[in-house]
Amino acid sequence: MSEGKMKQLIAETFFEMAHMLETGQSGREMxxxxxxxxxxxxxxxxxxxxxxxxxxxxxxxxxxxxxxxxxxxxxxxxxxxxxxxxxxxxxxxxxxxxxxxxMHYPFPIGVSTVGRVITPAAGRKMYLASTTGTSSVNRIESMIKNAIYGIITAKASGVANPTVGILNVDGARQTEIALQKLKKNGYDIQFASSNRADGGIVMRGNDLLTASADVMVMDSLTGNVLTKMFSAYTTGGNYESVGFGYGPGIGEGFEKLILIVSRASGIPLITGALEFAKELLDGDYQKVLADEFAKAKKAGLEQILNECRQNKNSESAEEVKAPPKEVVTEEILGIEIMDLEDAVSCLWASGIYAESGMGCTGPVVLIAEHNLKKAREILTDKKYIG
CATH class of the missing domain: 3.40.50 (Rossmann fold)
Incomplete structure (x- = not known):
């Protein structure tokens, strides 16, 4: 056995012993x-x-x-x-x-998935932040969080210093200003530069194909469409064959590691998603998450996010107190993302406990089974659903 292989075996053995002491489970088994x-x-x-x-x-x-x-x-x-x-x-x-x-999970608001695709022009891995779920109902706050979620996922997967770009979608410039402020305050973001002649942090469509950034920041609906296109462009759309799926649900305080794939996903992609999950476990993604949020908060993340919330329409509805908490197992679909929190408040005002979430086809209101019929009637009457 070579000296290199011997050192690798010793390192793996010590890793497994440490993991077993911490979790009671063999590191080779996770x-x-x-x-x-x-x-x-x-x-x-x-x-x-x-x-x-x-x-x-x-x-x-x-x-x-x-x-x-x-x-x-x-x-x-x-x-x-x-x-x-x-x-x-x-x-x-x-x-x-x-x-x-x-293939489906109703992540709570504050959690969104970071996908990983293989770009056709360069054959490089690129992280799409995000692809499903909702980091916040405020668009700019959501995209700021998506950037941090993308950095966490990339680092946990072995990318030591991921570069970050912002796709040229609605809110990109405001997101750039906020992230630049975070960097100036001491949070170490490595910004990418567009491959186009004028460069810049804000990425064009060409940059998606060439993977100009390791982490590409966007809203989740755009990310969802892009994941489908990158995954199925070689098969005509029926079969998602390339990449790793929609990725793990990331959010502060969310401790389950759940990765999403499409119902149209094929064998290569699903195998890739399982490998993606193993990489995140091996990379101790929860520790990376805690470390990144600690650094971002030290650089004033909460103040920056509060500024985003204050810039939201000040004519928001008066705050309504939530009724006693219930177990919510039923989903009501068809609500616009920007109306989601207002719809929940509407039900609270009627004495019905509800929570907001994100299903595989979009925003959902989560409700107890015994309140489902009445909740639908109220939301229909208030024009939240058809």
Whole structure:
């Protein structure tokens, strides 16, 4: 055995011992759960992707309706997609899985996903911040947070000093001003420069193809569309074959590692998502998250975000106190993102407890089952939904 390999083996052994002391679980095992039901290409696609990831040393727990025997793969039997999601949450809660990959999750406001794609012009990995979820209902605040979420994800995945660019969408210039202020106050952001002749932090469409920035900042709806295009442009759109999916849900205080893939995702992409999850676990993403937020707050992040909130329309509705908290399991879809918090306040004013969230198709109001009918009637009457 060469000296280099010996040193690597010793390092891996010490890492595994440290991980076991901390978690009681072998570092080589950090199992990743994946829900199989709901794929447009059938459960078999998920099972095959799990086998591909398992061949690369990843321990995978498939939550599905059919049995399979393969090394490094365990099947957790369920009979429905809903049961599968409940089982996934339960496994994460009980630490039976360290991370999960799934096709839908109602992240709370404040959490959004950071996707990773492979750009066609340069074959480089690029992080899209963000691709689903809502970091804030204030657009500029959301994009500022997205930049930090992107940096966290890239660093946890092994990019030591990720460069950051802002896609030229609505709010890009205000976001640039805020991030420049954060940098001036001491937060170490490495800004990218556009490949176009005039350069600058604000990126053009060309920069998406060439990956001019490691982290590309944008709103989540734009990020969602771009992820679909980068993932399926070689297949005509039916099958997402390239990249790593919509990525992990990142947000301060959100401790579950849940990565999103599309129902149209194919075997290569789902395998990539499982690998992405393992990279984040190996990179101790929660520690990276805590460190980055500590540094950003020291540089005045909260004050900058408060300024964004104060600039929002001052004619907002009078603050309404929330009714007693209930378990919310039902979703009401079809509400515009900018109306989401007002819709929740409207229900609170009517004595109905509700929460805002983000589903796979857009913003949702989360409601208890026994209030669902009445809540729909109120939101329809107030023109929040059709």
């Amino acid at each position: 199992p990743i759960a994946i829900t199989a039901m709901g794929s447009e290409h059938g459960e078999e696609t998920i099972y095959q992707a799990a086998c591909e990831a398992a061949k690369k040393g990843i321990s995978v727990k498939v939550i599905g309706s059919r049995q399979m025997e393969a090394e490094n793969v365990e099947v957790i039997p369920v009979t429905s997609e809903e049961e599968g999601h409940k089982k996934m949450d339960d496994m994460l809660q009980k630490k039976e899985a360290c991370a999960a990959v799934t």
